[in-house]
Amino acid sequence: MAGGVEIERKFLVEELPGDLEWLDDRPLRQGYVALDGATEVRIRDDDGSWRLTVKHGGGVRRVEEEMGVEARSGEALWTLTEGRRIEKRRHRMPYGDAMLEVDVFEGELQGLVVAEVEFGDEATAAAFTPPAWFGPEVTDDPAYKNRALAVDGRPA
Amino acid sequence: MAGGVEIERKFLVEELPGDLEWLDDRPLRQGYVALDGATEVRIRDDDGSWRLTVKHGGGVRRVEEEMGVEARSGEALWTLTEGRRIEKRRHRMPYGDAMLEVDVFEGELQGLVVAEVEFGDEATAAAFTPPAWFGPEVTDDPAYKNRALAVDGRPA
Numbered sequence: 001m002a003g004g005v006e007i008e009r010k011f012l013v014e015e016l017p018g019d020l021e022w023l024d025d026r027p028l029r030q031g032y033v034a035l036d037g038a039t040e041v042r043i044r045d046d047d048g049s050w051r052l053t054v055k056h057g058g059g060v061r062r063v064e065e066e067m068g069v070e071a072r073s074g075e076a077l078w079t080l081t082e083g084r085r086i087e088k089r090r091h092r093m094p095y096g097d098a099m100l101e102v103d104v105f106e107g108e109l110q111g112l113v114v115a116e117v118e119f120g121d122e123a124t125a126a127a128f129t130p131p132a133w134f135g136p137e138v139t140d141d142p143a144y145k146n147r148a149l150a151v152d153g154r155p156a
Numbered sequence: 157m158a159g160g161v162e163i164e165r166k167f168l169v170e171e172l173p174g175d176l177e178w179l180d181d182r183p184l185r186q187g188y189v190a191l192d193g194a195t196e197v198r199i200r201d202d203d204g205s206w207r208l209t210v211k212h213g214g215g216v217r218r219v220e221e222e223m224g225v226e227a228r229s230g231e232a233l234w235t236l237t238e239g240r241r242i243e244k245r246r247h248r249m250p251y252g253d254a255m256l257e258v259d260v261f262e263g264e265l266q267g268l269v270v271a272e273v274e275f276g277d278e279a280t281a282a283a284f285t286p287p288a289w290f291g292p293e294v295t296d297d298p299a300y301k302n303r304a305l306a307v308d309g310r311p312a
Contacts, residue, residue, distance in 0.1 A: 033210055034191075034192035034195045034196075034197050034210075035190075036189075036191055036192050039189060039190045039236055040190075041190050041210070052208075052210075054189055054190075054197070054233055054236070056236050061236075063232050063233065063235060065229045065232055065233055067208070067229065073221045076219050076221055077219065077221055079217060079219060080195055080210070080212050080217075
């Protein structure tokens with residue numbers, strides 16, 4: 001949610017029901033070009049649209065800068081991310097007032113399915129009742145952060 | 157020299173003669189946003205024009221991708237380079253058929269002056285007679301590479 005505070009809850013999905021009707025789905029992949037202490041440089045291919053992000057977190061100084069990159073450059077930078085990648089298909093589906101984003105992982109993380117729900121405020125997030133096919137919540141589990149999944153692989 | 161092979165010789169300058177007439181000079185600064193093995197991510201401010209470069213060297217795989225960055229983003233990324241910076245003024249002067257670029261360092265590297273001469277081919281490079289005010293040649297000294305100067309400071 002650009003410019004706002006993002007409140008997100010994240011759940012594992014054990015088995016994706018076959019009869020769901022998706023609004024859309026698209027391929028997404030991202031990988032880490034450089035990891036240097038609290039600084040990470042990430043390249044992302046969102047269905048053919050490439051972006052490079054430099055992110056520095058932790059401590060007082062927080063920086064996040066994102067820039068568009070031509071496909072040719074994106075593909076070249078992608079070669080530097082070997083062993084530190086996430087590849088998935090993102091499925092979207094409206095659910096009440098919320099939008100579910102269900103990521104079906106591919107490649108090294110094949111078999112993992114994670115659902116994310118984004119909310120406008122804390123109260124709505126707290127009141128959310130997950131659909132029956134959602135599994136355990138992993139919102140606060142650091143092993144399911146993008147960087148951890150890319151670097152360490154699927155949590156045991 | 158974009159697209160071609162760059163043949164460059166590099167010399168220390170002990171004392172810059174006061175009576176030289178420069179074609180122009182401009183401030184240049186660059187710093188390392190991330191250093192991760194053979195991969196480096198560098199931000200550069202060439203007199204107000206910012207560029208981000210991702211470079212991976214060594215081994216079979218060589219990548220160098222450069223992209224323009226807005227000044228606001230450039231300044232934000234600059235904050236991540238503390239302790240890994242080069243700041244200098246680049247002076248240019250024609251010298252016979254060649255162009256001399258003389259970098260007068262500032263900040264942490266104040267006192268260091270390095271002259272670079274770029275050539276179109278090996279034969280011209282080999283035949284070059286340095287002006288009297290050039291000091292020792294450091295073309296092959298790794299301590300005078302940008303990354304080394306930024307990270308390790310002025311060679312002893």
